Amino acid sequence: xxxSRHFETKKRQSGEAFVTIKEDAPPWLLSAVREAHDxxxxxxxxxxxxxAACEAIDDGALAVATAIDDxxxxxxxxxxxxxxxxxxxxFQWAADMCLTELFAAxxxxxxELCTDAMPMADRLGAIQYxxxxxxxxxxxxxxxxSLSAAxxxxxxx
Numbered sequence: 001x002x003x004s005r006h007f008e009t010k011k012r013q014s015g016e017a018f019v020t021i022k023e024d025a026p027p028w029l030l031s032a033v034r035e036a037h038d039x040x041x042x043x044x045x046x047x048x049x050x051x052a053a054c055e056a057i058d059d060g061a062l063a064v065a066t067a068i069d070d071x072x073x074x075x076x077x078x079x080x081x082x083x084x085x086x087x088x089x090x091f092q093w094a095a096d097m098c099l100t101e102l103f104a105a106x107x108x109x110x111x112e113l114c115t116d117a118m119p120m121a122d123r124l125g126a127i128q129y130x131x132x133x134x135x136x137x138x139x140x141x142x143x144x145x146s147l148s149a150a151x152x153x154x155x156x157x
Contacts, residue, residue: 001057001058002058003054003057003143004054004055006022006025007025007047007051008020008021018048019050020042020047021047021051028146028149029139029142032142033046036134037102038100038134039100040097043100045093045096045097049082049135049136053078056078056136057143061077061078062074062075062078062136064144064147075136082136083128083129087121090121090124090125093124093128094124094127097131103127105131105134106129106130106134107127109133109134110126110129110130113126114126
């Protein structure tokens, strides 16, 4: 699908790099990126995760043709590989994201994945997993809908 070409890396005056979506991206992708932000637009982390999901679709790591459900192995492997491995990074991510709706939704989903006895770093990893899963699923479902719409024969007048 070559979705990642609709993103670009820019630099702030400070020299810090960030990912954003190009204005001429397809409307369905722009809409999916907005939806993935879950009201926290603009957010560098969410833009980066949208871009990563698009790269994974382009590379075939996330298959648009595969149904998305709790047992989707490709999605699980992709998301698991995106979670920060370092405790400090997980805590920093939580500090940056904790007041967003995306974090709240991910925290609710993570409650299904972890127990109260888990160390805090592991719980934050589960919350981040759920947030990445939510972003990736949003992009994947939008790509699937776009592909389905493109395959529909045009109505004849």
